[in-house]
Amino acid sequence: MVRVSDIGELELLQWLYERLGNQPILQSLNLLTDVGDDAAVIKLSPTISLVVTTDALIEDVHFRCEWASAMDIGWKALAVNVSDLAAMFAEPIGAVVSIALPESTPVTWVQEFYDGILKFASTANIAIVGGDTVRSPRGIAITVTAFGNNPHVIPKRSNAQVGDMIVVTGTLGDSALGLRALSHGQMDALECNALRDVIQRHLQPQPRWREGLVARAMECCKCAIDISDGLVMDLDHIAQMSQVVIELWLDCIPISEAARKVAEQLRCSALETALYGGEDYELLMAIPEACVTHLCDEIHTRCGTQCTIIGRVLEGPAGIYGITPDGKRIRLHGGYEHFKAEPAQSAIPPLTMQ
Amino acid sequence: MVRVSDIGELELLQWLYERLGNQPILQSLNLLTDVGDDAAVIKLSPTISLVVTTDALIEDVHFRCEWASAMDIGWKALAVNVSDLAAMFAEPIGAVVSIALPESTPVTWVQEFYDGILKFASTANIAIVGGDTVRSPRGIAITVTAFGNNPHVIPKRSNAQVGDMIVVTGTLGDSALGLRALSHGQMDALECNALRDVIQRHLQPQPRWREGLVARAMECCKCAIDISDGLVMDLDHIAQMSQVVIELWLDCIPISEAARKVAEQLRCSALETALYGGEDYELLMAIPEACVTHLCDEIHTRCGTQCTIIGRVLEGPAGIYGITPDGKRIRLHGGYEHFKAEPAQSAIPPLTMQ
Numbered sequence: 048m049v050r051v052s053d054i055g056e057l058e059l060l061q062w063l064y065e066r067l068g069n070q071p072i073l074q075s076l077n078l079l080t081d082v083g084d085d086a087a088v089i090k091l092s093p094t095i096s097l098v099v100t101t102d103a104l105i106e107d108v109h110f111r112c113e114w115a116s117a118m119d120i121g122w123k124a125l126a127v128n129v130s131d132l133a134a135m136f137a138e139p140i141g142a143v144v145s146i147a148l149p150e151s152t153p154v155t156w157v158q159e160f161y162d163g164i165l166k167f168a169s170t171a172n173i174a175i176v177g178g179d180t181v182r183s184p185r186g187i188a189i190t191v192t193a194f195g196n197n198p199h200v201i202p203k204r205s206n207a208q209v210g211d212m213i214v215v216t217g218t219l220g221d222s223a224l225g226l227r228a229l230s231h232g233q234m235d236a237l238e239c240n241a242l243r244d245v246i247q248r249h250l251q252p253q254p255r256w257r258e259g260l261v262a263r264a265m266e267c268c269k270c271a272i273d274i275s276d277g278l279v280m281d282l283d284h285i286a287q288m289s290q291v292v293i294e295l296w297l298d299c300i301p302i303s304e305a306a307r308k309v310a311e312q313l314r315c316s317a318l319e320t321a322l323y324g325g326e327d328y329e330l331l332m333a334i335p336e337a338c339v340t341h342l343c344d345e346i347h348t349r350c351g352t353q354c355t356i357i358g359r360v361l362e363g364p365a366g367i368y369g370i371t372p373d374g375k376r377i378r379l380h381g382g383y384e385h386f387k388a389e390p391a392q393s394a395i396p397p398l399t400m401q
Numbered sequence: 402m403v404r405v406s407d408i409g410e411l412e413l414l415q416w417l418y419e420r421l422g423n424q425p426i427l428q429s430l431n432l433l434t435d436v437g438d439d440a441a442v443i444k445l446s447p448t449i450s451l452v453v454t455t456d457a458l459i460e461d462v463h464f465r466c467e468w469a470s471a472m473d474i475g476w477k478a479l480a481v482n483v484s485d486l487a488a489m490f491a492e493p494i495g496a497v498v499s500i501a502l503p504e505s506t507p508v509t510w511v512q513e514f515y516d517g518i519l520k521f522a523s524t525a526n527i528a529i530v531g532g533d534t535v536r537s538p539r540g541i542a543i544t545v546t547a548f549g550n551n552p553h554v555i556p557k558r559s560n561a562q563v564g565d566m567i568v569v570t571g572t573l574g575d576s577a578l579g580l581r582a583l584s585h586g587q588m589d590a591l592e593c594n595a596l597r598d599v600i601q602r603h604l605q606p607q608p609r610w611r612e613g614l615v616a617r618a619m620e621c622c623k624c625a626i627d628i629s630d631g632l633v634m635d636l637d638h639i640a641q642m643s644q645v646v647i648e649l650w651l652d653c654i655p656i657s658e659a660a661r662k663v664a665e666q667l668r669c670s671a672l673e674t675a676l677y678g679g680e681d682y683e684l685l686m687a688i689p690e691a692c693v694t695h696l697c698d699e700i701h702t703r704c705g706t707q708c709t710i711i712g713r714v715l716e717g718p719a720g721i722y723g724i725t726p727d728g729k730r731i732r733l734h735g736g737y738e739h740f741k742a743e744p745a746q747s748a749i750p751p752l753t754m755q
């Protein structure tokens with residue numbers, strides 16, 4: 048008997064997308080995205096294109112109660128969904144929260160979990176409008192479904208054009224380093240501000256929905272994604288869907304001072320973590336060269352968020368290449384499959400020379 | 402330390418509803434329902450009032466893989482959500498499916514699960530537009546979020562009026578008897594058609610969304626709910642929210658021939674199971690007397706579904722009373738709390754004389 052661990056997530060999803068893509072009802076539904084995108088967009092009326100996304104967080108797979116407070120877990124459960132809305136340039140509207148709890152869960156844990164949800168909700172202007180609370184015989188399981196609206200152009204992974212510049216918000220690798228620090232259990236080192244910063248980035252990510260709305264208003268970016276699987280993996284999604292080459296300028300990857308310090312402490316490469324770490328929840332966009340500076344400036348002016356041009360889109364068979372400071376061209380691979388391995392954060396693949 | 406098992410679901414939900422009701426953002430959101438209703442309704446435009454509902458199904462709490470096929474579980478995971486849409490008289494639009502799977506799950510199980518989802522989806526005219534597939538270290542956890550539209554009057558639990566008649570679609574108790582049969586493990590008795598019927602009602606419920614749309618078109622029913630917790634429990638939700646007495650005519654409760662036969666085989670009361678069993682996913686409505694016959698006729702004509710008048714709404718302190726064939730008045734209690742006990746199906750409370 049073939050088990051899901053034998054075939055991995057991608058093969059399973061491939062089968063699923065094909066099945067879902069064949070639903071006759073899709074003919075009559077005004078679905079603006081492809082099945083398999085991070086969020087679905089359904090045009091309901093001229094002013095409403097409903098953006099829907101859902102993410103499950105499972106105890107000991109996506110979070111550990113030893114590492115994260117109930118408040119952190121609540122925050123992140125909603126934040127990762129709003130990050131998917133951000134990738135669709137949607138304004139957040141509402142969310143529903145489903146949680147399965149062991150009977151032994153302390154009531155205060157549940158209350159702090161919802162406090163975390165509501166704390167993030169108020170920063171993101173999103174309302175919690177319902178949910179389901181059920182008993183779990185084994186471990187905590189959380190599913191949040193968030194929805195928003197983007198009646199304008201929907202950015203798609205398949206829309207990257209040759210000549211576009213690749214832009215990313217904020218800095219990369221912090222979250223993965225925070226996770227690495229947590230899993231190393233170096234609690235005494237927590238006095239260090241840098242460590243606290245990267246752990247905070249892991250526990251309470253700040254998705255870029257405001258930046259998405261600025262980009263939407265400028266009407267020049269047609270391709271975006273949020274970085275959840277890791278920069279290279281998410282760029283590869285764009286490269287594959289758009290059938291383009293993406294060239295990444297490795298000395299331009301934005302890495303925070305905190306990430307550099309922590310990487311040094313943990314004796315790992317800040318750059319490799321930025322490339323493969325995942326869970327950054329930054330916005331990654333392919334933007335025509337003519338408007339890239341203006342768009343970056345607008346995002347900085349309106350949201351105070353630094354944008355960095357980290358590469359460009361070229362013609363050729365889909366793939367990601369890194370350009371080193373001394374001009375070498377490196378083929379970049381990487382990824383994370385839910386069923387085949389532990390999260391990529393703990394199994395960062397090495398750079399391979401082409 | 403107080404655990405969720407100490408306080409039970411209702412106390413936890415009470416705290417949660419208060420917290421959710423206090424979200425400042427609700428002031429600016431056009432929310433047409435109260436936090437705590439089975440589905441949320443948000444008016445997005447004159448033609449779109451988005452109805453959103455979510456339900457979690459946890460292995461060994463809501464289903465058992467020994468009793469239900471993957472196809473059944475998929476069917477039911479979506480059907481229970483569409484039943485919530487039905488209770489809001491919404492036409493189904495789409496749904497997202499989140500599933501957490503142990504690595505050891507057979508691939509064929511996952512495929513049959515989605516086949517069940519899609520089989521039901523095609524009967525209910527609803528599209529599966531996305532989801533999330535993740536690894537679970539322990540047991541299967543499913544969450545479906547469904548959404549629909551009802552730009553007309555939204556039926557609410559708090560809208561029952563003195564003088565309204567209580568109407569239910571279909572028959573009651575079949576599903577709970579099906580579950581009871583499954584848990585008794587009398588597989589040899591499965592040759593009996595009646596047993597097969599009630600088990601089918603449990604495994605593949607048929608929510609009444611079409612009937613809800615007929616009721617909506619008639620514009621006279623302002624109070625509806627779907628029966629998930631059990632007739633008395635769900636009527637009590639209406640009684641409490643509307644602050645009315647509901648009188649139930651016990652000899653009018655619709656019980657199928659199959660349910661009678663199986664109840665006899667299992668030596669339990671078909672009536673008590675119909676009152677308290679739960680998971681019927683029939684539509685329960687309070688309808689002004691002037692239009693009740695016409696509405697029942699319309700539903701029968703258009704959907705082929707029998708409606709039965711089973712009681713009426715009276716003035717007085719909120720509560721449910723049963724009237725026996727010989728005219729006795731019985732106070733009815735009952736319910737199911739997720740954290741305090743096993744499902745009510747296996748712990749049907751006795752009728753108590755007032």
